[in-house]
Amino acid sequence: MTTSQREAALQGLHDRHAAELWRFALRLTRDPQVAEDVVQESLLRAWRDPALGTRTEPQARAWLFTVVRNLVVDRWRSAANRHEVAGIDFVEAGVADRSGEVLDRWLIADALGSVSREHRQVIAAAYYEGRTVAEIAAELRVPEGTVKSRLHYGLRSLRLVLQEKGVTSP
Known part of the structure; x- marks a missing residue:
């Protein structure tokens, strides 16, 4: 796939799904800026994905929503998001991550x-x-x-x- 074809495929994904992906991310994060960052990262991952042009429309949509969900989970679990201090364990041993x-x-x-x-x-x-x-x-x-x-x-x-x-x- 040439660069112009990849750009066209990515532009199509953006045009068809970006607004809905942003609303989905906003419902999960409750922060418009974070939702925008998550959508941009998901589209960047779509750009890097070798299967960009080979997925059907429903497959591409499901893939994008899964990427957004996983990015939100990763942000939520990250130490930086919870403002944790490295090296100090505030969680009791044996408490599962829920x-x-x-x-x-x-x-x-x-x-x-x-x-x-x-x-x-x-x-x-x-x-x-x-x-x-x-x-x-x-x-x-x-x-x-x-x-x-x-x-x-x-x-x-x-x-x-x-x-x-x-x-x-x-």
């Missing part, structure tokens, strides 16, 4: 906002409150089959939203 879990919760909460209210309601009741299908059906005054159907299609929608964000693979 930063990935926290980021995953942010991503899932954001993705849940994209599914319908009915689907979100049954997913939250079943998975966050630990309630049974029968309990959910009784509260919502709908048949148990409807609750099962809403759970099935709600989780399916949630999975698609997460795939679009590059969090999970298809």
Whole structure:
């Protein structure tokens, strides 16, 4: 791939995805400048990637969102971001790093906002409150089959939203 072809491919990626990547990074970082830096770094990595012109549009989009997510996780975990002093360990021994879990919760909460209210309601009741299908059906005054159907299609929608964000693979 020639330099001009790489530039054109990168310009196309930027034009199609930069705004949405920035919004995604902003939701994760809550800092516009950091979000902009993360998007620039992700596009720089796309430029350096030998597979730049060989990916399909959905693959390129998923790859970019994954890069943004990983860059945010790396920034969040970095000692400089937490203003740690080198050589001093403030964390108790045996305490696990839960930063990935926290980021995953942010991503899932954001993705849940994209599914319908009915689907979100049954997913939250079943998975966050630990309630049974029968309990959910009784509260919502709908048949148990409807609750099962809403759970099935709600989780399916949630999975698609997460795939679009590059969090999970298809």
